[in-house]
Amino acid sequence: xxxxxxxxxxxxxxxxxxxxxxxxxxxxxxxxxxxxxxxxxxxxxxxxxxxxxxxxxxxxxxxxxxxxxxxxxxxxxxxxxxxxxxxxxxxxxxxxxxxxxxxxxxxxxxxxxxxxxxxxxxxxxxxxxxxxxxxxxxxxxxxxxxxxxxxxxxxxxxxxxxxxxxxxxxxxxxxxxxxxxxxxxxxxxxxxxxxxxxxxxxxxxxxxxxxxxxxxxxxxxxxxxxxxxxxxxxxxxxxxxxxxxxxxxxxxxxxxxxxxxxxxxxxxxxxxxxxxxxxx
Ligand code: AMP
Numbered sequence: 001x002x003x004x005x006x007x008x009x010x011x012x013x014x015x016x017x018x019x020x021x022x023x024x025x026x027x028x029x030x031x032x033x034x035x036x037x038x039x040x041x042x043x044x045x046x047x048x049x050x051x052x053x054x055x056x057x058x059x060x061x062x063x064x065x066x067x068x069x070x071x072x073x074x075x076x077x078x079x080x081x082x083x084x085x086x087x088x089x090x091x092x093x094x095x096x097x098x099x100x101x102x103x104x105x106x107x108x109x110x111x112x113x114x115x116x117x118x119x120x121x122x123x124x125x126x127x128x129x130x131x132x133x134x135x136x137x138x139x140x141x142x143x144x145x146x147x148x149x150x151x152x153x154x155x156x157x158x159x160x161x162x163x164x165x166x167x168x169x170x171x172x173x174x175x176x177x178x179x180x181x182x183x184x185x186x187x188x189x190x191x192x193x194x195x196x197x198x199x200x201x202x203x204x205x206x207x208x209x210x211x212x213x214x215x216x217x218x219x220x221x222x223x224x225x226x227x228x229x230x231x232x233x234x235x236x237x238x239x240x241x242x243x244x245x246x247x248x249x250x251x252x253x254x255x256x257x258x259x260x261x262x263x264x265x266x267x268x269x270x271x272x273x274x275x276x277x278x279x280x
Contacts, residue, residue, distance in 0.1 A: 001083045003055075003075075003092040007138065010091055013052075014140045022049035026141035026168075028132055031055040032072035032186035033081050036176040040145040041085060043173055052139045053082055054091040056098060060106075061127030072186050091139065098134060106130050110159030115250050116263060117152050117274075120240045125156045132157055136168050143169045147176075149183055151263060151276045152250060175275070177203070183275045190271040198268050201234025206277035209244060209262040213279050218256040220244050231266055240265035240272070247278060256280075 004010050017024050025044030029037050044051040062068035113125035146154050154172050176184050181203035227242040244253045247261045259280040
C-alpha cells in the first residue's frame with residue numbers, strides 16, 4: 001500500500017470507484033492510530049466495497065495554545081497497522097494541499113458546536129467541520145465512520161451533513177476502551193503512570209452517573225454535583241465540563257426522564273481527556 005499524497009491520485013482513485021459503482025467508506029483520522037481508530041476502519045472494511053482512511057493533523061482545529069506541534073505523529077506505524085488489516089487506500093495530505101495559500105472559506109458549525117467543547121475551544125469545530133467537508137468532497141465517499149468518543153463532533157458533523165445536504169451517510173461507532181475502562185485516545189500517551197491511574201476516574205464517574213439514574217435519581221443538578229466531586233476526589237487537576245445532557249441538542253438535562261448523555265472533559269496534568277456515556 002502506497003499512501004496517496006496528491007489530489008490527482010485521489011481523483012483517479014475516486015473516478016475508478018465511481019466507474020465500478022463501489023460503495024466507498026471514509027475514516028477520517030489524525031493518525032497515531034490505536035484500536036479505537038482501527039475499530040472504525042474494521043467497520044468500514046466490513047460495510048463498504050472500498051475504504052479510504054485519511055491521516056491529517058488538521059491545524060485549523062487546534063487553537064494557538066493547544067498541542068498541534070507536539071501532537072503524536074507515527075505515520076510508519078500507522079501505515080503498517082492499516083496494511084495489516086488489509087487497507088489499500090490511505091490519503092495523507094500535506095497541510096499545503098488542504099490549505100493552499102488562497103484558501104479562505106470556512107464552515108460555521110451548527111448551534112450544538114457552541115456548547116461544552118465550544119466554550120473551551122471556540123474555533124475547534126469550525127476547523128473540524130471545514131476539513132471534514134473537504135475530505136468528504138475530495139474522496140466522494142458514500143459512508144463516513146466516526147467514533148462516539150468525540151460525541152459532540154458527531155453531532156456537529158451530522159448537523160452539517162443534514163443542513164448542507166451532503167450526500168454521505170454518517171455511522172457512529174462505539175467507544176473502544178482499555179481493559180481497565182480508559183477510553184483509548186492518541187493523547188493517553190502523554191500520561192505518566194500515576195496520571196494514567198488518575199485518568200480512570202472519568203469512566204468511573206460516568207458509570208456512577210448510570211447507577212444514580214438507574215436507581216431513580218432524576219435531578220440533573222444533584223448528579224452533576226456528584227460528578228464534579230468524584231472527579232476532584234479522584235485527582236483530576238481541573239474540570240472543563242461534567243454534564244448530563246440531551247443526546248441530540250446537548251442542552252443540560254435538569255430533569256432526567258429519558259435518554260441522556262453524560263459528558264466529561266477534564267485535565268490530568270497537562271493532558272486534556274474527554275469521555276462520555278449514553279444512558280437510557
Ligand atoms: P482522531 O484521530 O482523534 O481525530 O480520531 C479519529 C476518529 O477516531 C474519530 O472519529 C474519533 O471519534 C475516533 N476515535 C478516537 N478514539 C476512539 C475510541 N477510543 N473509540 C472509538 N473511536 C475513537
